[in-house]
Amino acid sequence: MTALGYRREWAVGFWTLTRREVSRFLSLWxxxxxxxxxxxxxxxxxxxxxxxxxxxxxDGFPYTEYILPGLAMMGIITSSYSNSSSSLFMARHEGYIxxxxxxxxxxxxxxxxxxxxxxxxxxxxxxxxxxxxxxxxDLPMAHWVTALAFMVVxxxxxxxxxxxxxxWAESWDHVMVLLNFLITPLVFLGGVFYSIHMLxxxxxxxxxxxxxxxxVNGLRYGVLGVAxxxxxxxxxxxxxxxxxxxxxxxxxxxxxxxxxx
Amino acid sequence: xxxxxxxxxxxPAPALRxxxxxxxxxxxxxxxxxxxxIRPGQFFGLLGPNGAGKSTTIHIxxxxxxxxxxxxQVLGRDVALDYRFTRRVIGLSPQEFRFDRFFPIxxxxxxxxxxxxxxxxxxxxxxxxxxxxxxxxxKADHKIHRLSGGMKRRLVIAKAMIHDxxxxxxxEPTAGVDVELRxxxxxxxxxxxxQGKTVVLTTHYIEExxxxxxxxxxxxxxxxxAQDAPQRLVEAGGDRRLEIELAAxxxxxxxxxxxxxxxxxxxxxxxxxxxxxxxxxxGVLEDLYAADLKIEEVRIVESSLEEVFIRLTGRSIxxxxxxxxxxxxxxxxxxxxxx
Numbered sequence: 207m208t209a210l211g212y213r214r215e216w217a218v219g220f221w222t223l224t225r226r227e228v229s230r231f232l233s234l235w236x237x238x239x240x241x242x243x244x245x246x247x248x249x250x251x252x253x254x255x256x257x258x259x260x261x262x263x264x265d266g267f268p269y270t271e272y273i274l275p276g277l278a279m280m281g282i283i284t285s286s287y288s289n290s291s292s293s294l295f296m297a298r299h300e301g302y303i304x305x306x307x308x309x310x311x312x313x314x315x316x317x318x319x320x321x322x323x324x325x326x327x328x329x330x331x332x333x334x335x336x337x338x339x340x341x342x343x344d345l346p347m348a349h350w351v352t353a354l355a356f357m358v359v360x361x362x363x364x365x366x367x368x369x370x371x372x373x374w375a376e377s378w379d380h381v382m383v384l385l386n387f388l389i390t391p392l393v394f395l396g397g398v399f400y401s402i403h404m405l406x407x408x409x410x411x412x413x414x415x416x417x418x419x420x421x422v423n424g425l426r427y428g429v430l431g432v433a434x435x436x437x438x439x440x441x442x443x444x445x446x447x448x449x450x451x452x453x454x455x456x457x458x459x460x461x462x463x464x465x466x467x
Numbered sequence: 468x469x470x471x472x473x474x475x476x477x478x479p480a481p482a483l484r485x486x487x488x489x490x491x492x493x494x495x496x497x498x499x500x501x502x503x504x505i506r507p508g509q510f511f512g513l514l515g516p517n518g519a520g521k522s523t524t525i526h527i528x529x530x531x532x533x534x535x536x537x538x539x540q541v542l543g544r545d546v547a548l549d550y551r552f553t554r555r556v557i558g559l560s561p562q563e564f565r566f567d568r569f570f571p572i573x574x575x576x577x578x579x580x581x582x583x584x585x586x587x588x589x590x591x592x593x594x595x596x597x598x599x600x601x602x603x604x605x606k607a608d609h610k611i612h613r614l615s616g617g618m619k620r621r622l623v624i625a626k627a628m629i630h631d632x633x634x635x636x637x638x639e640p641t642a643g644v645d646v647e648l649r650x651x652x653x654x655x656x657x658x659x660x661x662q663g664k665t666v667v668l669t670t671h672y673i674e675e676x677x678x679x680x681x682x683x684x685x686x687x688x689x690x691x692x693a694q695d696a697p698q699r700l701v702e703a704g705g706d707r708r709l710e711i712e713l714a715a716x717x718x719x720x721x722x723x724x725x726x727x728x729x730x731x732x733x734x735x736x737x738x739x740x741x742x743x744x745x746x747x748x749x750g751v752l753e754d755l756y757a758a759d760l761k762i763e764e765v766r767i768v769e770s771s772l773e774e775v776f777i778r779l780t781g782r783s784i785x786x787x788x789x790x791x792x793x794x795x796x797x798x799x800x801x802x803x804x805x806x
Contacts, residue, residue, distance in 0.1 A: 218581055218584045218585065218586055219581065219582050219583070219584055221581070222578055222581025222582055222587075223581075223582065225581075226567075226570075226578055226581075229570075230569050233569065234569075296568075297567075300565060300566075300568060301563065301565035302565045302566055302567045302568075304531060304561065304565055305565075305567065305578075305579060305582060305626075306582055307530065307531055308529040308530055308531055308554060308557075308559055309554060309579075309582035309583055310550065310551040310552075310554040310555045310582075310583060310584060311582065312551075462533060466530075466531055466532060466533055467492065467526075467531075467532050467533075
């Protein structure tokens, strides 16, 4: 087989799996995309309209606009994680992951394909939430390249987290453990609904140890041009975590953790 | 295999070559030094009871199971170092049905082709051909849960063939399928083999190995205990004898002329073990006539591969076959009741 043959094969296998991942969630859009866009709108309605009128401007923005980037980031985080974790867990649970494992694909191709598939879902949801925001509120989109960069990096990070959990999990409850007991609380404590300057000193200090705080603020900087943390520090933390988690995921696939006997 | 140099005839690499393969699951030593060479174009059977190590061996070839010690090559290339090549040339039809439940079966085949590097348009053409060949064209747009067991079995094999592999490996391809489908699968596999594909199958069913394989290896407790053509295994390891039922027990015993054959007499039943019972038959009959002994029935008894298997492994292979017969009986009874 020629070197060319290998390259061709590489591209086809990798893109086939990526395409499969994307078409899976698109065919289930009523479960995978719609609720993820609906719930931020509910937050805007409830918090924005009911509470927003009682809250003065934060960093010069009305409350509804201030929370929108955070809501988009929340959608990206939960959607990316849910996609990769449920897709891989299902494939493992039902055994059809073997189709991919016995195919002539390398482990990092497999991980990258699953990751990109989940990233697409996160990005679609994030873009829709921001799109709705743009339609109803006056978002400045101050640094849109920065905004896009944070959306891409965070969706990749959470996709990898989902893959690790899908490998470790032995039941659906396990798959959701990280999301329910760690990620969601961290999202709520990560400044989606408030600026940490509104917190007492102690809680403000604690917030600085929450990685999701940096992700929310990164996107807020990109969209509104204001943030509680340095965008560079936020980006560095997000990229660093993503690189580590991607490497770990590839490693787990390579050693066949809970995939091979 | 050493590289052929100056003037030596280049032997084609074996389709599969396994040397001293060991595999443990915790404290369970599943494979205890498997040695196996399968030539290109062979129809090869791996015969063994449940838990003998057949599936483990197969999964090591495709990379689903890791192994501790040993050497595993496919068409002369190492399965770990050159996995892109070795996986590309193998098509695996697993024993269990494990299908992507999100997509219709035509898409399942196209995706499978894609994983093996076949571009989508070409994979679509092949999928349509295979669906047609396996009588599944009418179900192309159905998802897997709407298929019967027999259809799923056909789809498993179609899936293994989508990338047109050199070597087709089938793990228990006819377990639980009805007689009609078994016959048609046999015909399909024979046809593939005639076209030059190497076919390797594991089976519980001795009759399947006898009917299809030009060579079988009997595997038991992680070791290969015998390997040869089915007929030769029977000849070498089996018992063949002449059984003659006399009209009455001989009053004066057997004629002394039979003594060289080592006859055994049990009442009216005379039996003589021989490598070639047919050859000694005329002489034995003459001796019996000469002694005025009347003959009621003559039988030539050859043991089956099944008996050879029991002799080698100390147990019967066909626990499952018995279960199937029972099942068939139950089904039939059910049908009668319904009628």
